[in-house]
Amino acid sequence: MESASIPIGEVASRAGIPASALRFYEAEGLIHSERSSGGQRRFHREILRRLALIRIAQRVGLTLPEIRDALAKLPASRTPTKADWAQLSRSWRPRLDAQIATLERLRDRLTSCIGCGCLSLQACALYNPSDAAATLGTGPRYLLGNDPGDLAERVPEPPRRPRRPRRPRRRGPGRRAPPR
Numbered sequence: 319m320e321s322a323s324i325p326i327g328e329v330a331s332r333a334g335i336p337a338s339a340l341r342f343y344e345a346e347g348l349i350h351s352e353r354s355s356g357g358q359r360r361f362h363r364e365i366l367r368r369l370a371l372i373r374i375a376q377r378v379g380l381t382l383p384e385i386r387d388a389l390a391k392l393p394a395s396r397t398p399t400k401a402d403w404a405q406l407s408r409s410w411r412p413r414l415d416a417q418i419a420t421l422e423r424l425r426d427r428l429t430s431c432i433g434c435g436c437l438s439l440q441a442c443a444l445y446n447p448s449d450a451a452a453t454l455g456t457g458p459r460y461l462l463g464n465d466p467g468d469l470a471e472r473v474p475e476p477p478r479r480p481r482r483p484r485r486p487r488r489r490g491p492g493r494r495a496p497p498r
């Protein structure tokens with residue numbers, strides 16, 4: 319790796335991330351520093367790109383282990399090239415596409431029934447009668463990717479036969495009534 323040259327305070331101020339968070343990221347294995355002769359953390363300038371990526375990835379809902387796994391694929395011994403970053407972006411693409419689809423559904427459906435079980439809108443009676451969406455899982459089913467058509471694909475359970483009321487037992491002619 320090229321020689322590390324930026325002290326932690328400068329990285330924090332340029333990235334807009336507190337030094338305490340930088341130390342946390344380092345403890346979590348997301349970033350690495352070198353130590354100066356005085357024992358202070360020094361970072362290579364390339365760290366700013368990693369930090370930007372970490373910040374944005376967290377904002378779109380990726381977990382720290384997901385981010386760590388992706389960053390671990392970048393070369394540690396040299397500054398990542400365009401091809402390295404492209405590979406990382408490909409590995410996140412399905413996850414990001416799913417996030418984008420969820421946000422688009424949120425944008426488009428927030429004023430209509432989202433299948434959350436509240437049955438509070440007039441539209442709910444149409445799209446989610448008797449909270450039928452609950453059979454597809456928990457949460458706002460129509461934001462999470464289901465739609466009312468999925469209900470039709472489910473095989474309905476056969477209706478249960480109502481239980482007959484039990485008849486009172488008849489006492490035989492020789493039996494006495496129990497003492498009171």
Ligand code: FES
Nearest residue numbers: 431435436437442
């Ligand atoms: S919005 Fe909650 S069930 Fe329709």
